[in-house]
Amino acid sequence: MKVVLENLTKIFPSRNKDGSEVVAVNNFTFEIPDGKLIGLLGPSGCGKSTTLYMICGLQAATSGKIYFGDDDVTNLEPESRGVGLVFQNYALYPHMTVKQNILFPLQNLKGEDKLSKDEMLERAYNVAKLVQIDELMNRKPSELSGGQQQRVAIARALVKMPRVLLLDEPLSNLDARLRLQTREEIKRIQKSTGITTVFVTHDQEEAMSISDMIVVMKKGIIQQIGKPQDVYDSPVNLFVAKFLGTPPINVFNGRVENGAIYIGEDKVASANGIENQEVIIGIRPEGFILKENGALKLKLANVEVMGRDVSVVSTKEESANPIIRSIIDADNKIEEGKEEVTFDIKPNKIFIFNKETEERIYLEGQTPTYVPQKEEEKVEEPALETVEETEAVEENTEE
Amino acid sequence: MVESRHQWKAWIYLAPAIVLLLIFTVYPIFNTIRISFLEGYNPLEAMNGTKYAFNLQNFAKVLKYKNFFKCLKNTLLLCVITVPVSTLLALLIAVCLNSIKPLSRLLQTIFFLPYVTNSIAIGMVFAAMFNMVGSAYGTPNQIITTAGIINNIIGVFGLGPVNWINSGSTYLANMTVMVIYIVWNALPFKILILLGGLQSVNKQYYDAAKVDGTSRARVFWRITVPLLSPMIAYVVITGFIGGFKEYSSIVGIFGEKMGPADDAGRLNTMVGFIYNELYSSTPNYGRASAAALILFGIILIVTLLNLYVSKKRVHY
Numbered sequence: 001m002k003v004v005l006e007n008l009t010k011i012f013p014s015r016n017k018d019g020s021e022v023v024a025v026n027n028f029t030f031e032i033p034d035g036k037l038i039g040l041l042g043p044s045g046c047g048k049s050t051t052l053y054m055i056c057g058l059q060a061a062t063s064g065k066i067y068f069g070d071d072d073v074t075n076l077e078p079e080s081r082g083v084g085l086v087f088q089n090y091a092l093y094p095h096m097t098v099k100q101n102i103l104f105p106l107q108n109l110k111g112e113d114k115l116s117k118d119e120m121l122e123r124a125y126n127v128a129k130l131v132q133i134d135e136l137m138n139r140k141p142s143e144l145s146g147g148q149q150q151r152v153a154i155a156r157a158l159v160k161m162p163r164v165l166l167l168d169e170p171l172s173n174l175d176a177r178l179r180l181q182t183r184e185e186i187k188r189i190q191k192s193t194g195i196t197t198v199f200v201t202h203d204q205e206e207a208m209s210i211s212d213m214i215v216v217m218k219k220g221i222i223q224q225i226g227k228p229q230d231v232y233d234s235p236v237n238l239f240v241a242k243f244l245g246t247p248p249i250n251v252f253n254g255r256v257e258n259g260a261i262y263i264g265e266d267k268v269a270s271a272n273g274i275e276n277q278e279v280i281i282g283i284r285p286e287g288f289i290l291k292e293n294g295a296l297k298l299k300l301a302n303v304e305v306m307g308r309d310v311s312v313v314s315t316k317e318e319s320a321n322p323i324i325r326s327i328i329d330a331d332n333k334i335e336e337g338k339e340e341v342t343f344d345i346k347p348n349k350i351f352i353f354n355k356e357t358e359e360r361i362y363l364e365g366q367t368p369t370y371v372p373q374k375e376e377e378k379v380e381e382p383a384l385e386t387v388e389e390t391e392a393v394e395e396n397t398e399e
Numbered sequence: 400m401v402e403s404r405h406q407w408k409a410w411i412y413l414a415p416a417i418v419l420l421l422i423f424t425v426y427p428i429f430n431t432i433r434i435s436f437l438e439g440y441n442p443l444e445a446m447n448g449t450k451y452a453f454n455l456q457n458f459a460k461v462l463k464y465k466n467f468f469k470c471l472k473n474t475l476l477l478c479v480i481t482v483p484v485s486t487l488l489a490l491l492i493a494v495c496l497n498s499i500k501p502l503s504r505l506l507q508t509i510f511f512l513p514y515v516t517n518s519i520a521i522g523m524v525f526a527a528m529f530n531m532v533g534s535a536y537g538t539p540n541q542i543i544t545t546a547g548i549i550n551n552i553i554g555v556f557g558l559g560p561v562n563w564i565n566s567g568s569t570y571l572a573n574m575t576v577m578v579i580y581i582v583w584n585a586l587p588f589k590i591l592i593l594l595g596g597l598q599s600v601n602k603q604y605y606d607a608a609k610v611d612g613t614s615r616a617r618v619f620w621r622i623t624v625p626l627l628s629p630m631i632a633y634v635v636i637t638g639f640i641g642g643f644k645e646y647s648s649i650v651g652i653f654g655e656k657m658g659p660a661d662d663a664g665r666l667n668t669m670v671g672f673i674y675n676e677l678y679s680s681t682p683n684y685g686r687a688s689a690a691a692l693i694l695f696g697i698i699l700i701v702t703l704l705n706l707y708v709s710k711k712r713v714h715y
Contacts, residue, residue, distance in 0.1 A: 058606050079612025091603035095625040104621075105611035158612070 001196050002031040004057065008064035010050050010220075012312035020272050024050040025393040026220040028064065032198060032213075037190045039207035039228075040200045042217035044244070048200045049168060051217075055198060056085050056166050068163050072083065073290045079108075081164075082194075084157030089170040090149050092141040099124060099137040099204035105160045127159045131189060137257060146176045165190070171206055183210050204244050205257050216240050223372070230369040233348070247311070249325070251320040252281040254352075256361075261352060264318045268295045268345050271352070273363045279361065280320070280353040286348025288312070288326035290334070293380055296340035298324055303334050310334070313314075314341055418473050435688035442684065457689035466664070467690065470672040476574065477581060477668070478642035485582040488635055491587030494623065496590070497597040507594065514587035522651015525580045529563035529652075564652060567659040573659065573666055585641070589634045596630035597623070632709035636702055643698050646670035669694045 008028035014020045025047040032038050040048040053059040055066060057078035066074045073081045092101050100122045106115055108197065115123070128134040131151040141149055150170065157165060170186060171179045187210040190197045201207050201331075207214050208228040216223040217233060224236045235241035241249050254263040255278050261269045263281060288296075290312075298314035301323065305311075312334065314327045326343065352361045360369060434440050435458070437451035445451075478524055496506055513521065530547035550560040562568040564577050604626065608618050625633070645668050649657055658665030663688065666676070676687035 056610060075514045077612075078610045083610060085607070085610045087603050087607060088604065089601075091601065091607040093604060093607075093622060093625075096626070104613075108614070108617065156607075156611075202459065 002034040003164055003196055003198070004065075004067040004271075005015055005030055005032075005051075005055070006029040006065040006067070007050070008054060008066065009062050009213050010054060010059065013064045020194060023220050025054070026134045028222060030215065030222065030225055032196060035194045035196055036212040037187065037210060038200070039211035039214045040198060040217060041207040041214050041243070042202065042223075044202055045219070046217040047220035048202075048217050050220075051145075051168050052168055052198060052200045055164065056083050058082050058085075074207060082160075082162050084160065084162035084165045086150075086153045086157045088139075088171055088172060090153035090173075090311070092149055092152055092156070097138050097140055098128075098133060098144070101141070102128060102137075102155050102159050103150055105156060109160070123159055124155075126228040127155045130158070130192065131155045131185075133193045146174050146179075147182055150174065150182055151185070154186070154237045158189075158193065158195070160193065165193075165195045165197040167197065169201055170199055171203070172199070179206070191371070205246055208244065212352060218243075224370050224372050234366065234369045235282075235351060236360050236368065236370055238280055238353045238360075239284065241360075243285060247285050248321075249282045249284055249351075250324045250326070252283070252316070252318045253319060253320060254279055254281040256352065261350070263296060264316070266296050269347060269350050269363070274352075274361060274363070278355045280355055280358065281343055282351040282353065284349040285311075287346045288328060289346060290328050291342060291344045294344040296343045296345060298341050298343070300334070300338050300341040303336075305330070312341060330338045423635065431688045431691055434684055435692045437685055439683075440688075441682075441687045451685075457683075457685040461686050461689045466667070467672055469664075470667045470669050473666055474643055474645060474668045477577060477645050478639055480574075480578050481581045481585060482635060482638040482642055483552060484578070485585040485589060486584065486631065486638060489586050489593055489625075489634065490627070490631070492586070493593035493597055494619070496594055506704070511587045513584055514591070518584060518647045519651045521584070522580065522648055525576065526564060526652045529576050530578050531560055531562050531565045564659055568659050573653075574650060577649065577666065580652060581642075581645065584648060585638060589638070592630050592634050593627060597629045600626050628709070632705070636709075638706045639701050639705060640698055642651050643694060643701070644670055647657070 002180060005028050008025060009023070010025040011023040012024055014022065024396075028051060040051055041258070042048050044282075050059060054061050057076060061074060064074070068081065077318070078085075084212075093104065103120055104170050106123060109115060118395070125134060125137075128137060131154050133148060133151045133155060136144060136148060136152075141152065144152065150173075154167075154170075164272065167186070171182055174182055177266045183206055186197075199207075206229070210229045213226065214228050214231055215225050218239050224231050224240045231240065232244050235244065238251070240330055242251065252263045254261060254268075256271045256274050257276050259270060259272050260267045261276070261279070261281060268281075268283075298316050300312070302313040303310060304313065307328060309327050309334060311329050312328060314325060314326070315322070316326045347365060350363070352363065353359060354361055360368070436453050436455070438454055438456040441449075443542050472711065480614040492510065496503060496510065499506065528547045529549050531550060547563075549563065553559075553561065561572055563572045574710050600623070604622055605618065608622055613621070649668060649671065653666060656663040657671050664671075673687045673694070675692045676683050676690060
């Protein structure tokens with residue numbers, strides 16, 4: 001079941017006396033293809049949960065439309081939409097056993113959909129097997145670990161065979177190891193059921209690792225939509241570039257001068273056909289190549305050995321952050337006691353942004369994979385096909 | 400956690416409360432138990448060194464009184480009727496109050512008002528409301544026109560005035576008034592506790608139920624009530640304990656006679672019985688103590704029963 005959001009907007013009335021409204025979600029338009037796992041990603045307060053709750057029906061849209069397939073569900077009550085929702089803290093009924101929790105949505109069915117007791121039990125056990133909790137059916141939620149509770153919550157959402165599965169910060173209540181395990185699990189369950197799934201997270205790593213597509217949001221506005229790798233490789237603006245990636249992108253104040261990018265006095269890359277201007281430069285940590293007399297000179301602060309790679313911590317006056325972190329292969333040796341380290345920069349790992357708007361300026365050989373929506377114009381849907389096309393183009397250019 | 404070398408400090412802080420409890424609670428309890436086994440005990444004589452036989456005569460005497468069983472019946476009836484009724488009503492009102500947004504504070508205050516009023520004073524107001532005033536003032540016609548507000552309201556619906564509490568009233572009418580008054584009086588505390596419980600219930604349970612298309616009745620019985628079960632158990636248990644000690648409400652409405660003018664003592668309760676034993680022209684401390692112990696035993700049994708049931712019913 002594909003989900004289409006059309007100019008979806010949510011405005012909360014102000015609680016302050018000045019009467020200023022809060023636009024939680026601003027003119028959202030995008031299409032979630034059938035059977036995909038989509039991550040809504042953004043810092044807190046960006047409207048991602050509001051979007052999820054609007055898809056679910058717990059919050060009414062101020063304007064705009066929501067379609068499941070061809071059905072307009074904008075004004076339907078949550079129960080008539082056919083959605084399954086997994087809450088951030090799971091919201092399992094504490095007084096019911098796992099089995100009762102999973103059965104609960106089925107027992108609510110009325111009329112034609114009403115199931116016999118045996119059918120209910122069969123479905124409950126099937127879904128419990130799917131999420132691997134069939135041996136815990138007679139326990140109470142308080143007797144389960146966080147990860148098990150999470151699975152019960154997913155089972156409860158899945159048991160009525162929803163058209164769309166929604167997950168609100170599904171991993172935030174789990175410890176680091178469980179998180180890793182559970183996100184694989186979510187991916188597996190989603191794949192095996194084929195249910196279109198939308199999940200909300202503020203953790204970019206989580207979103208990148210399991211999503212088929214991510215939607216990066218900021219202050220209620222979509223910044224970029226695309227495959228995780230595409231968004232990472234080609235951010236449309238400084239916000240997206242900064243938000244994705246651990247360790248985060250290194251940001252410098254620099255300029256374009258006579259077809260070259262300068263950080264301070266260092267000419268780090270060419271910029272053919274771009275006018276002279278002040279720019280913000282972003283370089284991914286993996287975009288550095290250690291080289292004697294390389295283009296970029298940095299003051300060496302520290303070398304952190306992490307086994308597989310080496311993390312070089314350095315400083316430079318033009319850096320927007322206190323430190324610059326570059327990840328290089330462990331085969332590279334840096335002499336101890338050195339004061340300066342020099343790098344060449346990989347051309348596909350350096351991005352430049354307009355100093356005022358912080359929008360991306362594409363260098364030669366860099367192709368946009370996503371065109372941001374402008375508010376006035378009616379925007380073509382950036383469906384997955386187009387993304388794939390542009391990706392293909394990019395691959396060609398790289399060869 | 401108090402470290403052991405600072406424990407003496409903790410004891411000092413606790414001392415005032417402990418001393419008061421020892422003097423006014425612990426000592427009287429043990430003394431009551433002792434006196435209940437002393438036949439014909441009288442504190443004045445006891446001070447002069449009179450010795451009393453130590454036996455079960457007081458209990459035997461109390462259990463032989465017809466009056467005792469009348470009081471026991473009244474008390475039990477009031478408990479069994481008012482506790483469930485007031486708990487259910489309080490639950491309904493709490494759920495309603497919880498779902499009302501505008502003026503919720505004001506409404507909560509209004510519903511809490513009976514709690515801070517004096518039960519004797521309010522009892523007198525109730526007595527006036529249920530009155531059939533004027534039997535002393537002349538013709539039957541006048542009786543109707545000067546009746547209390549309840550009889551006036553009933554009159555609007557074309558029903559004749561009911562003699563609720565005056566001379567010649569029936570036991571049923573008396574009990575009806577008592578039940579209404581006690582329920583009304585018991586509501587605020589229960590509403591307060593249940594409302595507090597409701598407000599601490601995570602809203603997401605209701606969101607989850609909504610997504611699953613749960614009907615309102617099912618939400619109430621399958622989610623709200625179980626989640627509130629600890630609070631419900633609490634108000635039921637305290638309600639029964641309070642109910643067994645019912646006394647002042649009856650005094651409030653019927654005065655110290657504990658019944659309509661022509662049948663004094665008709666509505667007497669256990670506490671009333673104990674009070675009468677102590678303050679009759681020939682006070683009998685032993686029997687009063689024995690009755691108090693019997694009352695204590697009944698409350699204990701009922702509370703244990705309550706706890707046993709709630710263990711099975713109260714979730715998590």
